[in-house]
Amino acid sequence: MDLSVAAAHVLGDAGAFESSVGRRGRPVAVVGRDPRASGEFLEAAVVAGLASSGVDVLRLGVLPTPAVAYLTSALGADLGVMLSASHNPAPDNGIKFFARGGFKLPDAVENDIEQRLGEKWNRPVGAAVGRVRDAYGEADRYVSHVLTTVPNRLDGLRVIVDCAHGAAHMVAPEALLRAGAVVETIGASPDGLNINEGVGSTHLDALREAVVESGADAGVAYDGDADRCLAVTSSGEVVDGDQIMAVLALAMHSAGTLAEDTVVATIMSNLGFKIALKKAGLTMVETAVGDRYVLEAMKAGGYNLGGEQSGHVVMLDHATTGDGLLTSLHLLAEVARSGQSLADLVSVMTRLPQVLVNVKDVSKAKAATSPELAAAVAAAEESLGDSGRVVIRPSGTEPMVRVMVEAESQEEAERIAATLAEVVRATCA
Secondary structure: OOHHHHHHHHHHHHHHHHHHHOOOOOOOOEEEOOOHHHHHHHHHHHHHHHHHHOOOEEEEEEHHHHHHHHHHHHOOEEEEEOOOOOOOOOOOOOOEEEEOOOOOOHHHHHHHHHHOOOOOOOOOOOOHHHOOEEEEHHHHHHHHHHHHOOOOOOOOOEEEEEEEOOOOHHHHHHHHHHOOOOOEEEEEEEOOOOOOOOHHHOOOOOHHHHHHHHHOOOOEOOOOOOOOOOEOOOOEEEHHHHHHHHHHHHHHHHHHHOOOHEEEEEEEOOOOHHHHHHHOOOOEEEEEOOHHHHHHHHHHOOEEEOOOOOOOOOEOOOOOOOOOHHHHHHHHHHHHHHOOOOHHOOOOOOOOOOEEEEEOOOOOOHHHHOOOHHHHHHHHHHHHHHHEEEEEEEOOOEEEEEEEEOOOHHHHHHHHHHHHHHOOOHHHH
């Protein structure tokens, strides 16, 4: 959600009220942010809202979202707050809440907080108000934690790290250096206005160029709040979240640590990922698009690896949310352990051509019930057989239907996607 200063203050109030329910004694909250200029005053507003509501606040400073989630748990806090707009440009900002234990708040609790915005209740005065303390040194606790999870060192690897001028610009290079890698950085000079600007996991050209020019073994890129990670091979080829999960799944399976020999992924994951897992004797559980749904399925099934093509990977044995730094360390650890190049490792998965067409200004309800569209999809699926698939998905926020087609060739995928998009336009206007 976008925030004004006033809204941030009120949300701090509402979050504080939520955190104090069912608790005796003064509640504690941790607050972190990414380097956006707006985060400086939004942080002040949220901290003011919390403290004036009787919550003791530990101000963490600039840290990745997964670090705030981890520290919510590690420090025994009742509430975690992260100010970030993730991979969005600098003018945007938003807020994420974490419950006790470091997991994102369930939808029902977030809705409850929204309903309580501006609600009148007895606020503390005098000695009962919360106190604010800077806790910037807790960043090292997070770095030390992620390093304890890595199965082996990265000695001998030369890695370019793209921090997106974001929240990982300090902790990521430090962690990789401590793990043994030789590290060069790009996108590690945030000025409050340049976050995600031409760098990071959504703009990989700079990293590809840097890796090839330097002769590095690999590159890794995070987004603004570092809950995502994508990678680049020594020749500049992009490694997406599906490919990263394929490498991690096989490594965990070999080590006997992949719970139920199962990976959780969304319906938008590449079919080549599912084929690679099946070939290795592993299972893929599919969910709706969104890390929330991935995590819900992981917790419900007792699985410990899941994620999205975007690089949002959840390793539930070590983290409560997607963690780009954690993901990159485990990916590079497998490169170091195996003695293979990153390109060789990701070759276990053949990524099928995937075409996505966004059909705007159409009725999502009609798309769900149109017999003509259903017939067209069935015909497309029959022609693709086991070598492709079709996903028709309404946008969650816009009057738009997304048409995704995978096929053995780019030309076939484009042709079928274009045909289905025309059916959507003709029948769902």
